[in-house]
Amino acid sequence: MAACTASPYEILGLSTGASSQEIKAAYRRLARVLHPDVVAVGRREWSATEFIKLHAAYSALSDPEKRLAYDRTRARTRRARPGTVVFVPGASAYTFRRNWETDQCW
DSSP states (O other): OOOOOSOHHHHHTOOTTOOHHHHHHHHHHHHHHHOTTTSOGGGHHHHHHHHHHHHHHHHHHHSHHHHHHHHHHHHHHHHSOTTOOOOOTTOOTTOOOOOHHHHOOO
16 A cells, blocks of 8 residues: 555645634545445445545544644655655654544544
């Protein structure tokens, strides 16, 4: 599987100044379309991959601390030389915390 190069804002179809209500509405709208339980049988694998990307984007932007960390990293990355890896303390692509809000797709 290739790495996702789209930003969380691009995945949700939002501008960088989107409010928390806009983020939640975009997530819910896309979740209704991309959830593997609602797509055709032949597209479930693709849908599952896209839904995971959508969920990761939503969890990054719905939490104010994670969103601030992402925005700071993005700003630093734009100023850094191409090919430079920017380390963000405490940020990991492998952490997954469940909460009631993200478990409820609708």
